[in-house]
Amino acid sequence: MFQFVNNFIQISTKAWEDNVDDNKIPTGVVFTPMDDETFVDEKWRPEKMEKFDAIIFNFGVNESKAVKYATEMLQSDVGRLFAPVNTQTDYWLKQTFKVYDSNGNVLWTADDVGAWSVQFQPDVTQDTCQVGIY
Numbered sequence: 001m002f003q004f005v006n007n008f009i010q011i012s013t014k015a016w017e018d019n020v021d022d023n024k025i026p027t028g029v030v031f032t033p034m035d036d037e038t039f040v041d042e043k044w045r046p047e048k049m050e051k052f053d054a055i056i057f058n059f060g061v062n063e064s065k066a067v068k069y070a071t072e073m074l075q076s077d078v079g080r081l082f083a084p085v086n087t088q089t090d091y092w093l094k095q096t097f098k099v100y101d102s103n104g105n106v107l108w109t110a111d112d113v114g115a116w117s118v119q120f121q122p123d124v125t126q127d128t129c130q131v132g133i134y
Helices: 013-019 036-044 063-073
Strands: 007-009 030-032 054-056 080-086 095-100 106-110
Touching: 036 063, 054 063, 063 080, 063 095
Parallel strands: 007 030, 054 080
Antiparallel strands: 080 095, 095 106
């Protein structure tokens, strides 16, 4: 069973302000307006924060980042990381949805569901990208 995580990581402060009723936020949930890499490097590691029960990405990430965060940041017994993972390194046009455990093992994957492909917003922290011209 998952518990509420300590932090909600969201880049857009405006999205939080427009859509979240601060009076309904469960105890222990904290809004942290920064990208994932800044959060890990400037807050999670320096403050020696606890590991998470769940990490959920809402943008495409490279497999190496998904595995790194799963192994470093998840609780060993129950931790799960959910992410749309790029099918090619830095190729943002197509992802495969994957669930990882705290050892970086893939527990579940879905490429396409019926006629629908998994396509998400790119990882804004990555410097390179292959793009297709249509």
